[in-house]
Amino acid sequence: MRSLFWRILASFWLAIALVAGLSLLLGHMLNQDAWILSRHPGISNLAQEWTQRYETQGADAAQQFLERRKRRYHIDVQVLNESGDPLVRGTFPRRAAAWEARQHPGEDPLPWRRLTVEYTSPQTADTYLLIYRIPHPELDAWHRQSLIWPLSALGIALVVLTLFSLLVTLSITRPLSRLRVAVHDLGQTTYQQNSLARLASRRDEFGVLATDFNRMGARLQSLISSQRQLLRDVSHELRSPLARLRIALALAERAGPEEREKLWPRLTRECDRLESLISEILTLARVDADQASAEHVDLNPLLHNLQKDAALSAPEQRVEVAAEPGLSLTGWPTMIERAVDNLLRNAQRFNPPGQPIELRAYREGEHINVSVRDHGPGVAPEHLAQLGEPFFRAPGQAAAGHGLGLAIARRAAERHGGRLMVANHPEGGFIATLELPLIPDGNL
Template structure:
């Protein structure tokens, strides 16, 4: 049993039900002891009178007397003569027949083990000197005619179950909200809060929930401040970088051939810096959330095909190919520029690291309401411990390789944040035959095909790792 709610509910309910049943049994056991004591005081008189009534008035009168005894004292009694015959003419039950012969019947019900035996064998001598035996069974236990009815016990158990259910729900509802808020926070939703409006609870669990909300609010403030700082710095760097590019152009026009090599190097580093700033701005924008007004219905089949064709053209320089395969076309609701860049980052990454002379397979299919894009290359793959880290900002599997290719480790980070912003997931694994597979899953848009907007094939700046 892994649910805290069920543990609390079942344990409290069983405890309440057990307490109810035991209380009933104990109360009736003590009550029955009192009834037994009361009968003990008058049993000699009752047995003597039964014998006298039989000898004086006959079987009919003793039958009436014993029935009156049953109605008034709730005692079942049978009178036997010296030959062992029941003198009132009634049908004799087995327990009465056993008592008349001196055999005490065993307890027939569970409750009888907790109380004195209800059976009594009373020898009596009449005024005429004849011997008789009165077989008696004292009042029944808690589940008999005078006991608690089964419906009463059922109502008691159900009532205690309802109380336990409400108590368990009261205790665990903040924990359930806290768990849901923790998951949302782990998924990147910094607005997640566990507290409920108008809650007046002041216990330890309520204090824990309030502490969590304070922590979440602090985290949201810090992350937003960091994102805002990153965005501001990137914007501030754009202006001097633009002036630097202008200065490089003027210097190239006025300098001689001997300085061209240095100027080209400066221009290359300036382009890398410009690309880095653009990536940082994209990361900051993704962290702050996408603008819903920029979203539309996108046809993924066209977008994936055009990205693969562009990457295939560039990969031919290494005798490689990028092969698109659209199994099922599907549409998604999203921002075209960001999704185009996210998919393109993965495809170009695969085309760059696949072995020379091999192909990169790019497939699109529609399964279970999700669009699944897989990019499989035949490169060296990625160490297992780096498969999760490769989607972090500025993470590079090989720093030396990153410097050679000019990558700064932001391309796949942009992909992961874009996909997550659109409600999807991205993961990677090594292929058994060698190479890496990156899978992107996006929720499909349930709209008619006629509403699908054309893919933005040339939208945005290409982001590479």
Template sequence: MGPDGPVGRLPAAQAGNGDRGMRAGLSLTWKIALLAILTLVMLTVVLLIFAGVQFRISPENFIVAPTLNRVLSVSGELAQDLGETPVESRAELLEQLSKQYDVDFYLVDGNGNSLTRTPAALPKEIVDEIGQRFRNGGPRPAPRRAIFRATTGSPTRYWVSVPIRWRTADTSGLTSGYLVVMSDSFIGNQFFFDPKPWLALTLALTIVFVGVWLPLIRSLTGAITEMTHATSRIAEGQFDTRLEIRRGDEVGQLASSINRMTTTLAGFVKGQKRFLADIAHELCAPIARMQMALGILEQRADDKSIEYVADVKDDVQHMSELIDELLSFSKAGMQIAETDIVRVEVADIVQRVLERESPPGAQIQASVMKGIAVLANPDYLFRAISNLVRNAIRYAGSAGPISVSAHSEGQETVITVADSGPGLPENSLEEVFAPFFRLEPSRGRDTGGAGLGLAIVKACVEACKGSVRAHNRQPSGLEVEIRLRTA
């Protein structure tokens, strides 16, 4: 089948080159979301730096301060319980606290010795720290200044110590000591690090982020997606496409510009087709007169001139065929909006095509069941199938049989015209439907027509709200598929 879409339209292969050249990247939604998150992180860092410089607040305090508050709270409650608990029961009291908070509690004096019946095996650096603070004056009334934190390793242990005083029933004075808390994990328990406030803060920030940014993101991406789909339809020649985006910002201005561009393009294409149609129509009468004159001249020419007259007659006939194709192409393209779509029996159309387009010696096999019907314009469908069969006969008629078939696929019906010829180069399978496309740049008369045959097919099929595509067969041949809505 030979290499014969509408004027003013890029071939699909060329139109798609830009898309294939673009590298896939992050979507605009993700870019805006990541930018918002990055802004939030940077704002947090700036606030922490400002708090550290202006108020001498270390970022560490946001994590450590709750831990120290919990230690002080527990030490206050423990001081009351120790006043009512005998020495032999202190170990049980600390054990209950350990189970409750999932950490280890120790009660020691200034030398690191246990104040319970259970020995306290504290690391040397912890004992030394307690001893140093005790020698500096022991536990003081302001407990925060006496709190210390430490980390020992292998394995890593986390320690917090706070001075504690309690009054016992058998003494009139105060008993002093240190409450030491140890954990083998800083985040593995709720005593050293309680994740609930941070999770609540994260959830709150997420809700605020989604509530503030999501409407903006969806508004932008929704409008851009709509414009992308619209411009794709415009690139396919659907110049009646309009964007219904009513916005007062730059996105709305872009949508308005696209609508104006579409209107302008539609005018250009329509004017171009009308110009071609007018030229072809005006040439019909002169061509007819030339043919009549050549017929008369042929009768009067002598044997020496008859050959030259025949050559001129062939040229005029070729011009007449080209003008007929131009008229057919222009008519199909200009009347798309006013095409009547009705139920059409595919078998009847194919039968008419075979009766008209089957020259002597052509092998054409039709396989179309009765009852298969599509929604189309019968004249346009007839013209499309006729052009496909005619092209197949012209370019591949001697290579083997030509088949015409139809079958249903869901809500569509596929009409196929296939041959056994050499096929087409893969990079020409899309361009072949462009008007005036020829594989041979020389555009010689012996290698094909005007390059409008398949362009007319595409215009007729699109006028019927369908689509057409071509692909090579294996091991050889070309197959063209027309897809129309099933009736």
């Protein structure tokens, strides 16, 4: 991954290195004597070499060494002992030394630069004072030449740092600008899922953020679309019982006492249907809105409790439970109970008397499957894919419920990161299966 972290870190380190280099360069330039003594090729190692020749080969060899240096670098050298006496003749003329001694402050400057350095011999521990006199034209020429490499390196470093900083800045501001536009579009409900496709292809933190943002945008769009569709479906479904109630009330107003008594059961039945429909709509909404934390769910007692409830609500329908022992998962027990209860109620509507409803639970890989099978007529294959959509009822089943039972079960399964699978059983009847992961998807 080409991490943005490393780009920013490299920019900081490059800036630090540049500042350190500038500080070093300025420090040497401000301390001219130390700069010249350490960098000038004519004097950088002269003290060590002269001392070695003087102590091993004598004064004549040391004098010849100084004369060769003068011919090559035009630098005059004097060498004095600790008492201030010259050890060799040196290369500085006596007349020039006398003229230098007569100089006073305020007079014309000398045509050379004078530098001194003390050197202690590592062999004899004797200390020597070396006096260098470098002509100004020679020194100026060396300065110009010696500054070429540092200034070139400084210029290159500035160019590289500028370009790198520009790239890092653009790599941050451009994705932020795209994300800002995407956030604005999302707020205006005009967000397009492919608007961040190019940004999501990046292999850094912005790519991960864009991918997560795309998922969030798709999820929000799906929720908005489903809520709009739900509102349309709810409006349509509520219209029918309300219309029947109005008709019944209108008839009751015009009817006599005996006819009015006959209309009360119809009014009660329509109110019960309306209450049942509203209850299922609220149940469907609570599945999406429930923000409780997931917890440990023991499936075996949950399924047996549902078996007892089913026996009370429909005593003529026998429910057989076949569950592996010790089945448990992490999830929301209320959602799971509500989902399985809706599958059982759906099976009770279509299962013929005398045939058992089969409730099974078993582990398959990293999932636990909970299936409910009835022995009813099943569903036409072309309508299986639509089962689970709110308010959808297969043809021939319009009177059976409101089309929300399977929708509630599907939403509960999706909330756990699983799915609802529906099919006609090979041996007859209909089977609905909740596939639930052992650990729910935290993104849901």
